[in-house]
Amino acid sequence: MKILVIEDDRDAAAFLSKGLSESGHSVDLAYDGEDGLHLASTGSYDVLIVDRMLPCRDGLSVIRALRGTEDRTPALVLSALGEVDDRVTGLAAGGDDYLVKPYAFAELLARLDALVRRSQDAPVENQVRVGDLELDRLTRRVTRGGQRIHLQPREFRLLEYLMRHTGQVVTRTMLLENVWDYHFDPQTNVIDVQISRLRSKIDKDFDRPLLHTVRGAGYRLAELD
Amino acid sequence: MLEGLFRTTVFRLSLLYAVVFSLVAASALGVLHWATKSELRDQNDARLRLETEVLLERYPDQRIPALLETVRQQNEQDGRNRVFFYRVLGPLERRLISGALADIPAGPGPGPARTYADMRLGDALGLEPGTLPYDVPVRVLVTDLRGGYRLVVGRDVADQRVVLDHTFQVALVATGVTFLLALLGGGLMGMDVLRRIQGVRRAADDIMAGDLSRRLAVGTRDDEFDQLSVRLNAMLERIEQLMTGLREVTDNVAHDLRSPLTRMRNRLEVTLLEARDQSEYRQVMSDTVEDADQLIRTFNALLAIARAEAGVGLEDSGEVDLAALTEEVAELYEGVAEDKSISLDTRIEPGLRVRGNRQLLAQALTNLLDNAFKYSPTGGRVELRAAADPQGPVLSVSDTGPGIPEAERERVQQRFVRLESSRSTPGSGLGLSLVKAVARLHQATLTLTDAGPGLRAALRFPPPQLSRMR
Numbered sequence: 001m002k003i004l005v006i007e008d009d010r011d012a013a014a015f016l017s018k019g020l021s022e023s024g025h026s027v028d029l030a031y032d033g034e035d036g037l038h039l040a041s042t043g044s045y046d047v048l049i050v051d052r053m054l055p056c057r058d059g060l061s062v063i064r065a066l067r068g069t070e071d072r073t074p075a076l077v078l079s080a081l082g083e084v085d086d087r088v089t090g091l092a093a094g095g096d097d098y099l100v101k102p103y104a105f106a107e108l109l110a111r112l113d114a115l116v117r118r119s120q121d122a123p124v125e126n127q128v129r130v131g132d133l134e135l136d137r138l139t140r141r142v143t144r145g146g147q148r149i150h151l152q153p154r155e156f157r158l159l160e161y162l163m164r165h166t167g168q169v170v171t172r173t174m175l176l177e178n179v180w181d182y183h184f185d186p187q188t189n190v191i192d193v194q195i196s197r198l199r200s201k202i203d204k205d206f207d208r209p210l211l212h213t214v215r216g217a218g219y220r221l222a223e224l225d
Numbered sequence: 226m227l228e229g230l231f232r233t234t235v236f237r238l239s240l241l242y243a244v245v246f247s248l249v250a251a252s253a254l255g256v257l258h259w260a261t262k263s264e265l266r267d268q269n270d271a272r273l274r275l276e277t278e279v280l281l282e283r284y285p286d287q288r289i290p291a292l293l294e295t296v297r298q299q300n301e302q303d304g305r306n307r308v309f310f311y312r313v314l315g316p317l318e319r320r321l322i323s324g325a326l327a328d329i330p331a332g333p334g335p336g337p338a339r340t341y342a343d344m345r346l347g348d349a350l351g352l353e354p355g356t357l358p359y360d361v362p363v364r365v366l367v368t369d370l371r372g373g374y375r376l377v378v379g380r381d382v383a384d385q386r387v388v389l390d391h392t393f394q395v396a397l398v399a400t401g402v403t404f405l406l407a408l409l410g411g412g413l414m415g416m417d418v419l420r421r422i423q424g425v426r427r428a429a430d431d432i433m434a435g436d437l438s439r440r441l442a443v444g445t446r447d448d449e450f451d452q453l454s455v456r457l458n459a460m461l462e463r464i465e466q467l468m469t470g471l472r473e474v475t476d477n478v479a480h481d482l483r484s485p486l487t488r489m490r491n492r493l494e495v496t497l498l499e500a501r502d503q504s505e506y507r508q509v510m511s512d513t514v515e516d517a518d519q520l521i522r523t524f525n526a527l528l529a530i531a532r533a534e535a536g537v538g539l540e541d542s543g544e545v546d547l548a549a550l551t552e553e554v555a556e557l558y559e560g561v562a563e564d565k566s567i568s569l570d571t572r573i574e575p576g577l578r579v580r581g582n583r584q585l586l587a588q589a590l591t592n593l594l595d596n597a598f599k600y601s602p603t604g605g606r607v608e609l610r611a612a613a614d615p616q617g618p619v620l621s622v623s624d625t626g627p628g629i630p631e632a633e634r635e636r637v638q639q640r641f642v643r644l645e646s647s648r649s650t651p652g653s654g655l656g657l658s659l660v661k662a663v664a665r666l667h668q669a670t671l672t673l674t675d676a677g678p679g680l681r682a683a684l685r686f687p688p689p690q691l692s693r694m695r
Binding site for chain 1: 517518521522529553556557558560561563564584587588591592594595598599652656
């Protein structure tokens with residue numbers, strides 16, 4: 001996909017650009033808010049990565065200006081300010097996700113992916129299906145190969161989130177934030193344990209696993225060949 | 226100091242009071258003076274009327290020669306000490322004299338018309354001006370008689386005047402003294418207030434100059450000044466604690482981040498010394514990423530503690546259902562318990578509410594559970610309790626680990642403190658510090674006790690009605 005990075009730290013920008021290019025994306029760079037806004041308003045990008053503190057025009061103002069022109073290009077805010085209220089102002093300004101520096105590159109990639117898919121997705125359907133795994137949001141029924149699978153409420157939400165992001169990598173932090181609404185990382189590998197419990201319910205008795213671990217990044221729910 | 230005194234509120238107030246009190250005193254004394262004066266005059270007039278009537282009754286037919294004779298006798302009778310004097314003026318005489326007596330108009334007649342007047346003795350008796358008794362003040366009653374005659378009865382009021390003048394002077398002096406005393410009192414009070422305020426100011430200057438241990442002097446009077454000083458001292462205490470905390474953080478950061486950074490740097494440096502094969506580079510790099518992640522975690526934990534200690538997080542507070550929160554966290558750790566073959570025993574009473582920050586409370590509870598699971602041996606047991614104590618909600622986590630010796634329980638709540646015995650387990654030594662900071666932010670207390678065996682960590686919150694964030 002086509003990504004615009006607005007970041008005034010040239011080293012960080014170059015590094016981001018390199019990492020994103022190597023991950024198969026095409027990247028444009030802008031080093032200040034004015035240039036960034038100018039490039040972004042051409043409307044040719046799939047996603048924007050915007051540093052919060054920028055010369056000429058700060059990152060949130062760039063996003064606000066874009067949103068003012070009905071430009072809905074998803075934007076991920078990068079910031080050194082990491083408190084909950086900073087996050088809230090970042091999202092209120094029209095940002096779609098917020099990532100605190102320093103961050104893991106895998107985390108950034110996973111979030112970008114989620115953002116772009118979300119913006120392209122058709123309206124959320126009540127029935128979703130991955131391979132022979134089916135989930136019904138209304139009846140809260142989960143079946144695989146026609147067999148009923150009983151999930152705890154939280155496991156249901158976890159699976160629902162994974163299925164909404166089918167084929168994408170979701171990180172532990174994304175799960176903590178979106179399924180548990182926790183904006184901190186417990187020391188214990190609680191998410192890994194939760195995933196392995198879910199896996200034992202949906203994958204254990206079947207030949208083809210659907211819930212995969214992506215090393216160094218997180219998890220992916222997908223039907224792989 | 227004196228210039229400062231005039232600007233003090235106390236002095237201005239006392240100046241105002243001095244003026245008000247002096248005015249009150251002056252009017253009280255003035256009324257007294259006036260009342261005395263009028264009472265004396267009434268008495269004089271009564272006596273004069275009596276004297277006149279006695280004379281006129283003796284001569285009902287008003288035979289003037291006899292009256293003249295009596296008056297002459299009366300005038301000679303008492304000698305020098307006499308108070309009353311009498312005079313009869315004939316029609317001819319009345320036209321000859323001038324001065325105060327002549328100015329008294331004739332009564333409307335008929336019948337005896339009476340006129341009271343104040344004048345000098347010389348005028349009343351027709352003395353030569355300059356003679357000694359001429360200026361003696363007198364009160365006279367002039368009665369018009371038939372045939373143009375006039376009877377004058379007078380009374381010497383010199384003594385009374387002296388007394389009245391004296392009381393008037395006393396009143397003036399008393400008013401002046403009242404004013405001066407009030408002013409002086411105000412000045413002294415103002416000086417006292419000023420002195421104490423300057424004490425506070427000096428202390429503030431010292432503190433701003435960097436002496437954070439300086440405190441305000443607290444007297445023995447326990448007045449509003451002392452009480453204020455006590456409160457301010459408590460505030461200064463808190464500021465000093467925060468500053469000390471900040472300094473400790475800086476020291477700790479320097480100390481505890483330097484060693485892993487050095488390790489990272491050395492590893493990279495050594496790797497660069499000579500050419501290595503691909504897989505070795507990979508290994509070194511992934512080790513370095515792991516080290517960096519650990520550093521970031523430590524850094525974030527330190528930041529979270531510092532922020533909680535500084536009271537950040539208040540703006541994101543609301544009512545938190547502790548029972549629901551505990552339930553949620555317990556559910557998150559159920560799998561961990563199963564994995565480690567540790568039994569997680571949860572007992573949660575419903576309806577525990579506190580005011581606070583959900584994220585911080587959840588993080589504190591996860592930290593306690595992280596510790597409990599880290600130190601409990603396989604087959605052990607972790608108890609999670611949320612109970613409604615009469616004193617307020619209590620969250621507690623007990624484990625069956627090695628516990629913490631009593632002497633060390635205070636110390637482990639400080640940043641980066643880890644027990645010798647747990648050096649081999651991973652951890653930053655920041656978990657309990659954050660719990661403590663979060664507890665403090667929520668006016669809760671963290672107590673560590675012996676669970677026999679193991680450790681019991683309890684967070685005691687204030688009762689719901691008192692619960693508010695610091």
